[in-house]
């Protein structure tokens with residue numbers, strides 16, 4: 021496994037691999053890797069000749085400097101984990117390498133980023149598009165892999181890829197969960213044992229709500245999830261929206277779309293957790 025820090029070096033290695041007819045897969049990450057990321061890497065490895073993983077905490081997607089500061093950084097551990105799952109190239113640049121000057125590009129994402137994460141974290145998805153479009157440009161992968169936990173992010177990246185006319189596939193990989201049901205996340209590292217146990221109520225409520233969709237109207241299921249999660253002292257729902265899985269716009273009735281997803285964000289103490297459930301697809 022090669023660890024590369026400069027864009028020019030990365031491009032040289034990729035160019036040689038492509039000249040040799042190799043198929044390239046890319047897994048963008050911000051490090052602090054866990055089993056969820058490793059699942060993406062294994063899938064990338066299975067589907068491609070060369071698996072490139074980027075590890076870069078992208079400053080432009082944080083609208084809160086404290087969150088950026090607190091984001092866990094574990095580069096040595098990340099490298100060891102990536103080596104263990106057969107990653108070929110790790111791209112670990114410094115911020116100055118990716119942003120030698122401020123990126124002033126504004127991505128028009130239509131209605132997709134006006135709701136949920138886009139509404140709560142203004143500018144977040146624009147920052148995601150800035151960095152992911154740069155990574156796509158450096159690597160020019162045949163395919164790139166993203167976790168379904170960040171459901172809206174995948175929709176944003178699909179739109180950006182289409183709008184920029186990029187010739188690559190975006191693969192969405194299902195959420196990997198702890199045995200307890202808690203969705204794996206780098207932020208879980210910041211939870212105490214008690215908070216981790218409390219946070220299990222989020223996935224539990226989502227799973228149970230799926231069983232209610234045949235017997236309860238959508239608005240009641242939505243309220244039930246919010247009330248059930250909020251009934252745990254340590255948890256506070258920021259939003260729970262039931263949306264169309266492509267457009268991210270609210271759905272009023274279970275019959276209004278063929279693809280329905282419930283997306284939730286919950287504060288557990290100071291840690292902001294996200295999760296989702298696919299009701300229909």
Ligand code: PAF
Nearest residue numbers: 048049050078148151170
């Ligand atoms: O999902 C993430 O970890 C990040 O948003 C991504 C896609 C790596 C861009 O920085």
